[in-house]
Amino acid sequence: MDVRQYVVEKAKLAQKAARQLAAASTDVKNAALLAMAEALQQRSDEILRANAQDMEAGRQKGLSQALLDRLLLTEKRIADMAEGLRQVAALPDPVGEVVKMWTRPNGLQIGQMRVPLGVVGIIYEARPNVTVDAAALCLKTGNAVLLRGGSEAIHSNTAIARIISRAAREVGLPEGAIQLIEITGREAVNVMLRLNGYLDVLIPRGGAGLIRTVVENASVPVIETGVGNCHVYVDAEADLAMAEEIVINAKTQRPAVCNAMETLLVHREVAAEFLPGLAERLTELGVELRGCPVTRSLVPGIQPATEDDWATEFLDLILAIRVVDSLDEALEHIYLYGTKHSEAIVTSNYFTARRFLQEVDAAAVYVNASTRFTDGFQFGFGAEIGISTQKLHARGPMGLTELTTIKYIVYGEGQIRE
Known part of the structure; x- marks a missing residue:
């Protein structure tokens, strides 16, 4: 398999979906999130079987108890993921919000409007719940998402992504809105790090080694999420x-x-x-x-x-x-x-x-x-895309507003510049 071609094709689908998502109504996005929550709980047995494969492989690899705990899914944890989706659906939609507006002496009205980032790439390790949290927050904010989870959780992530993406499509969200890279080798990550023109931002979630690798090697803009000492x-x-x-x-x-x-x-x-x-x-x-x-x-x-x-x-x-x-x-x-x-x-x-x-x-x-x-759910954000420890654009638990940017909107009445 040509890994670069595989990743680029996924990114192209996400990019196409992002254009449609940016114009999607709040009602359609919320309906998708609620359908995703329902699908997770209805098909929890399928997810748990996939997770059992990952857990057994993790034990065979000698993963620490701490990492196994991160990897483990239970009925309660799946219910919590579903509840997170419902909470995100209940939150106000930031897309289209006019943050402020002012009038210049020449009569021009200038404002700032919240808009999606576009295509968000997430590189993360052995936490299957990130698949759901990332998809939820990105969809609510009109962003397509390209997910690359760790090899330890590949079966869990594949099952979850398949279930939630199908649920989202069935209520009207575009094909490609949620993309999971199912190649677990490092080469796929290396391609993502340099997908300028396809990815608008990369967010790493994991240990110090993963975050350092992404920050030091990416040409795509990165929001650095934190190691927590x-x-x-x-x-x-x-x-x-x-x-x-x-x-x-x-x-x-x-x-x-x-x-x-x-x-x-x-x-x-x-x-x-x-x-x-x-x-x-x-x-x-x-x-x-x-x-x-x-x-x-x-x-x-x-x-x-x-x-x-x-x-x-x-x-x-x-x-x-x-x-x-x-x-x-x-x-x-x-x-x-x-x-x-x-x-x-x-x-x-x-x-x-x-x-x-x-x-x-x-x-x-x-x-x-x-x-x-320090958690998006605990702070009232419904979920989080990560906890940013940098100071530009976003800091702390990253909820919906942190997945938007602004554009200037200008109303005139025929003004021309002299």
């Missing part, structure tokens, strides 16, 4: 009972995702009171602890934390712990090792909280809440 800082004036629950949730509720906490920072004044009991609970939950010298003196028997640990997105039940002398030291640590994703402080001091909010450079900054809320 996230921190929780427990301040000297924290409610320690609250802090314990936040830390437990941020680390263990779903450790294999990018908004899970990877490093805990604790002020020295509360470390002796806070860490021993917390460490006992975390250990009971299967978390491997790695600590600085002060932490290890308070919690004997845990492994020493290395310089690499401070910079690592574990995506697993592993936690690095550092005791700091001040808010300034916590801020410096986050500056040095954070990935501008999600950072949290637990404190009852208003002014300390304000400093943290102002000085931490991240897409989402929390006061007295778990980092696990």
Whole structure:
């Protein structure tokens, strides 16, 4: 098979569909999303059988438990994907919205209108739910989508894409609106990275290696989604009972995702009171602890934390712990090792909280809440295309408006320029 020709043909179909999607009515797009949700649940057995193939292959390959959890689909997870589609259908359609309008001294009326990006390419790893989330958000915003999932989820992604694309077509969306590249080799990715003229933007979702490869090698514009080396800082004036629950949730509720906490920072004044009991609970939950010298003196028997640990997105039940002398030291640590994703402080001091909010450079900054809320669904977006850690065009969970751009619309009454 000629891989380049295969990918280009998919992109051409998506490009053709994008022109029709840009003019599709909100009612038709919403009907497609609701039909996709219904089809997912009606054909869940088919999806689960495909997912079982991927899970067995993953176990044979020796995938970590964290990666297997990302890959796993259940009836509940399929129901959640369907609910995400329904929520996106219920959201206002940003396409055609006039963001602002003003009149110039010569009488020209100038405005900004939201319009689709065009064809959005998504390169992602072992998370089949991305297939649904990406399709939902792209269709609602009038974009065609070209999907390339990881080899670990190929059977799941193929089944899901087949089901939802058929459902969308049956209610009037064009052929080619949802395209899945079913070639799992690296060559297909390399073609996508340079599909200028066909793809309007590329969005990578996955680990640091995938994101770096796309950012460094793509000639197509890229929105960089984030590696999540996230921190929780427990301040000297924290409610320690609250802090314990936040830390437990941020680390263990779903450790294999990018908004899970990877490093805990604790002020020295509360470390002796806070860490021993917390460490006992975390250990009971299967978390491997790695600590600085002060932490290890308070919690004997845990492994020493290395310089690499401070910079690592574990995506697993592993936690690095550092005791700091001040808010300034916590801020410096986050500056040095954070990935501008999600950072949290637990404190009852208003002014300390304000400093943290102002000085931490991240897409989402929390006061007295778990980092696990950095999520399109939790933010009320219905779903997300990814969590952007860059600052141009989009930042944080990317919902509908982040998948649009603007064009200027100008109304005149015969004005000519002198």
